[in-house]
Amino acid sequence: MTFGLRSLAFVAELIHPPVVHQSASLQRLHGQLFESEASAYRDFRVVQGGCQMSNAVGGLPGSPVSVANVLPDRVQVREEQTGVSREDFEARLVGFARAALEQLPMTLFMVQQFAVRAVVNPQAADDARAFMLHNMMGLDDDQLSGFGTSPNLAGLRLSFPPSGEHQGVFNVRLESFSQDNRSVFLENVGTFGRPIMLDDLDDPLTGRFGATYDFLQNQLVAFVDRVDGEEF
Numbered sequence: 001m002t003f004g005l006r007s008l009a010f011v012a013e014l015i016h017p018p019v020v021h022q023s024a025s026l027q028r029l030h031g032q033l034f035e036s037e038a039s040a041y042r043d044f045r046v047v048q049g050g051c052q053m054s055n056a057v058g059g060l061p062g063s064p065v066s067v068a069n070v071l072p073d074r075v076q077v078r079e080e081q082t083g084v085s086r087e088d089f090e091a092r093l094v095g096f097a098r099a100a101l102e103q104l105p106m107t108l109f110m111v112q113q114f115a116v117r118a119v120v121n122p123q124a125a126d127d128a129r130a131f132m133l134h135n136m137m138g139l140d141d142d143q144l145s146g147f148g149t150s151p152n153l154a155g156l157r158l159s160f161p162p163s164g165e166h167q168g169v170f171n172v173r174l175e176s177f178s179q180d181n182r183s184v185f186l187e188n189v190g191t192f193g194r195p196i197m198l199d200d201l202d203d204p205l206t207g208r209f210g211a212t213y214d215f216l217q218n219q220l221v222a223f224v225d226r227v228d229g230e231e232f
Contacts, residue, residue, distance in 0.1 A: 005186075005221055009080040009117040010089045012209060014097055014109040014196075018073045021104065026051040026070060029103040033068075038088070039095030041068055057082050068096055075100050075109075080117075086213055090206045097205060101198040108197045112205070114190045114212040119183040120221060122228040128176035128184045129154045136174070136227050153178060155185075166211040168192040172220060184224060188216040 023046065030044045030053055041053035047069075055066040065080040077093050084092070101107065125131035132154035133139045144150075155175025162168060168190040177183040190212030196204045 005118050005120055005217060007086075007116070007118045008185075009078070009115065010084065010086070010209075010213075011080075011115040011117075012077045012093050013074050013113045014076075014100075015074045015111040015113070016106040016109050019105045021050050021070065021072065025103055025105070029070070029099055032099045032103060033096065036095050036099070038091035039093075039099065041066075047071075070100065070104070086210075090209060093209065094202050094205055097196075098198065098201055101201070108195045110193075110195050112192045112196065112208055114192075114209045115187060116190075116213050116216045117185070117187045118216060119177050119180070119185050120224055121183050122224060124228045127181050129181065131184065131228075132156065132174070132176050136224075160215075166190070166215065167194065168208060168211060170212070170215055172216075174220065174224065186216055186220050186224070188212055188220065190215070 026046070027044070030041065030051070033039050033041055033053065041055055043054045043056070045052050049072040050070040052070075053068045057064040057066050063080075064082045065078055066082050066084075067076075067078045069076040069078075075096070077089075077096050079089055079092070097109070101109075122128070122131050122135070124135050129151060133144065133151075136156060137154075153176050155173060158172040158174075160170040160172070171189045171191075173185070173187040175185050177185040190208065192208045194204070
């Protein structure tokens with residue numbers, strides 16, 4: 001059975017050699033981003049070693065977060081429960097990364113790490129904990145009875161090395177979703193170790209984020225879908 005994927009969060013961390021940020025450079029970065037269409041942040045505040053830029057996001061369920069952090073050894077872009085599309089996040093990320101390399105005292109991002117989080121609703125069980133324990137892991141009630149109580153959360157963690165299709169390490173979580181017992185939470189964290197520089201930024205950045213997203217959307221969802229079609 002095929003089911004829809006509901007995205008919860010996109011996060012990107014771009015790690016660079018440690019630097020000392022100056023207030024004037026951080027303010028220029030915010031000013032440049034504030035004028036952009038894809039990567040604008042309304043609010044700005046100084047934090048230890050860097051700054052945080054954010055947008056107030058209202059009218060959506062949960063606790064939406066639209067934030068960019070500039071720290072001594074990395075920059076981070078987070079969109080959580082804001083309803084942003086994959087394409088819009090990629091545009092925001094590229095715009096932010098380009099502006100950061102232009103305005104701040106670093107020349108490359110040595111390591112890039114991306115997180116994609118989403119939920120799906122399997123049909124084989126009414127409770128995602130039962131789906132994870134019984135359908136996905138093949139455990140029965142007798143095998144679980146020794147714990148004396150039922151778990152609040154059940155999940156699986158997997159790690160995949162680089163392959164010909166992608167050059168990142170993918171660390172995966174599949175588990176029952178604590179905010180909704182009907183849903184299975186999916187997360188893929190992709191880590192890429194090839195440097196990215198300003199003169200060759202767009203394709204590597206969007207390609208590596210896209211590979212992380214595609215692995216979750218294609219392989220992980222297909223894996224859950226296959227398990228969902230089996231009877232326990």
